[in-house]
Amino acid sequence: MTKYFKTLLLLAFLPLTLLFANTQLDFSSLVDEFMDESNGLKKTINLSGKQRMLTQRMTKLVLQLDLNIQQEVTKVKLNESASLYDVTLKMFKEGDSDLGIKKPTNKAILEKINLVETEWAIFYKAIKSIEADKLDEKSLNYIIKNNEKLLKLSNDLVKAYEASNTSTNYLEKARLSVVNIAGRQRMLTQKMTKEKLLVLRGDKAYRGKLSQTIDLFDTTLAKLIKGDENQDMPKPSNEKIIKQLKSVLKLWSELKPLYLKEKNTDTEWASIIHQNPILLKKMNTMVLLAEKELEY
Helix, strand or coil, rough: HHHHHHHHHHHHHHHHHHHHHHHHHHHHHHHHHHHHHHHHHHHHHHHHHHHHHHHHHHHHHHHHHHHCCCCHHHHHHHHHHHHHHHHHHHHHCCEEECCCCCCCHHHHHHHHHHHHHHHHHHHHHHHHHHCCCCHHHHHHHHHHHHHHHHHHHHHHHHCCCCCHHCCCHHHHHHHHHHHHHHHHHHHHHHHHHHHHHHCCCCCCHHHHHHHHHHHHHHHHHHHHCCCCCCCEEECCCCCCCCHHHHHHHHHHHHHHHHHCCCCCCHHHHHHHHHHHHHHHHHHHHHHHHHHHCCCC
């Protein structure tokens, strides 16, 4: 009877043990799926945010060519930026399994991608004519006039990706917001330089825009460092992120007076042109940390 009882007891508990094991596996799978989706969305917001930056970087580089600043290097960088924008846009449309970017099914996202594609086709044609040493007034004027239209459309796509987040978790929403806003800082580094160059060309109307761009970069950097609950930006506690933000702040404190100055010396202009890509690189590292670090 004892052996019989033990056998019955074992059989009674076996399904429960298996059920518990399956529950653990199901829970683990759900967590993995959630993390993959979360990480994929952060990466997508990072990359789509980088597209915003590239619209301004390309325009800045075109203006450098027009002003005969570092011609050969600038042409290479312009070609690289245009190619990167084009490849990334196609990746958003088709997806990329290696990078964990899914082919979109969300109608709002597809609509934004199509709008960007339409404008990019014209913008890219103008860029290519400049790459081919044809810095004609028509292409130059189109880029100056329409770069912020492409910027807005690119930004609309970032917003659509962020809005596609279905998680109600505050921390998850906050991380997506930080990746977006920190990514916007990359764009502002290029936008302020573009506007500074337009003022140098004699377009005084851009002085007001330049002032606004400088102020937005400055106030946003302070919020990233101190946190801002109104914009879902927690104060960072991750040492790597804190250190990187301090590095950005140090360089920015040196560059800000040069951007604000109405007339710069040749030495100051050389500093702006040299240090601006470094500021961009430092800000890009911050975005990558916000995307990839487990704790913010």
